[in-house]
Amino acid sequence: AQKVTQAQTEISVVEKEDVTLDCVYETRDTTYYLFWYKQPPSGELVFLIRRNSFDEQNEISGRYSWNFQKSTSSFNFTITASQVVDSAVYFCALSETVYNDMRFGAGTRLTVKP
Amino acid sequence: EAGVTQFPSHSVIEKGQTVTLRCDPISGHDNLYWYRRVMGKEIKFLLHFVKESKQDESGMPNNRFLAERTGGTYSTLKVQPAELEDSGVYFCASSQDTGIRELPKNEQFFGPGTRLTVL
Numbered sequence: 557a558q559k560v561t562q563a564q565t566e567i568s569v570v571e572k573e574d575v576t577l578d579c580v581y582e583t584r585d586t587t588y589y590l591f592w593y594k595q596p597p598s599g600e601l602v603f604l605i606r607r608n609s610f611d612e613q614n615e616i617s618g619r620y621s622w623n624f625q626k627s628t629s630s631f632n633f634t635i636t637a638s639q640v641v642d643s644a645v646y647f648c649a650l651s652e653t654v655y656n657d658m659r660f661g662a663g664t665r666l667t668v669k670p
Numbered sequence: 671e672a673g674v675t676q677f678p679s680h681s682v683i684e685k686g687q688t689v690t691l692r693c694d695p696i697s698g699h700d701n702l703y704w705y706r707r708v709m710g711k712e713i714k715f716l717l718h719f720v721k722e723s724k725q726d727e728s729g730m731p732n733n734r735f736l737a738e739r740t741g742g743t744y745s746t747l748k749v750q751p752a753e754l755e756d757s758g759v760y761f762c763a764s765s766q767d768t769g770i771r772e773l774p775k776n777e778q779f780f781g782p783g784t785r786l787t788v789l
Binding site (some may be wrong): 558560593598599601603637647649657658659660662663668 | 711
C-alpha cells in the first residue's frame, strides 16, 4: 500500500533560518512520482516540484532544495534563509503508475516569524 | 490561460441539507480529480474522471456523495444529506493525458478549494 508520512505537524522558525521538512513514503511500485505542494493562507495548492523514482539527483531552485533518497524512502524539502512569505502548509505526495490518484501526507505547517 | 476554478469558495450549511460543489478544469484536460481535507488531516483522494467516465471512485466515503461530469467538462460533487463530518476543504484538480499507459498522468493542477462547513 502506498503511504506518505510527514512526521512534523508544525514547525516555527525565525526569518533567515534554514528549515527542513521531512517526507517518508511507502510504495510497492518501482516507478512512482513524488511531489511537494505549498498551501499558503489563501488556500490554493501550489505545485513546487515533481521527481520520478529513477532520478535521485538532488534539485535546487533558488532557496528551495530537495533531497531524494530511495535507500531511506525519503524526499525531504529544505528552505534556506527562510522568509515570512514561506509561511504555509507544505504537503508531500506520491503518485504511482497504476493508480493515478495522489496520496498526500498530513502536511507540515511552517511558520516563519520576523 | 485560466486555471482550475471551483465554486463556491465557501459554503456553510446545516446538517441534513444538500450542497453541490462545482469544478471547472483547465480547458483540454481530460482528467479531473476530487480530493478533500477533513479536520486538518491529510488530503485524501475521492475520485477520478477521464472525460465523462469515472475511472476510479474508490475514495468516495459513502453513498451520500455523488460526482458527475456530464459532457466531460465541468464536474459537480453533491453531498446529500450533509453530515457534520463532511466539513473540510474539497479540492479539484485536472491534468492532461500523457497518452502513455505506463506513465502516471501529467502533473495535476489544483483549484483553490471549496471550504465546506456543516453545522
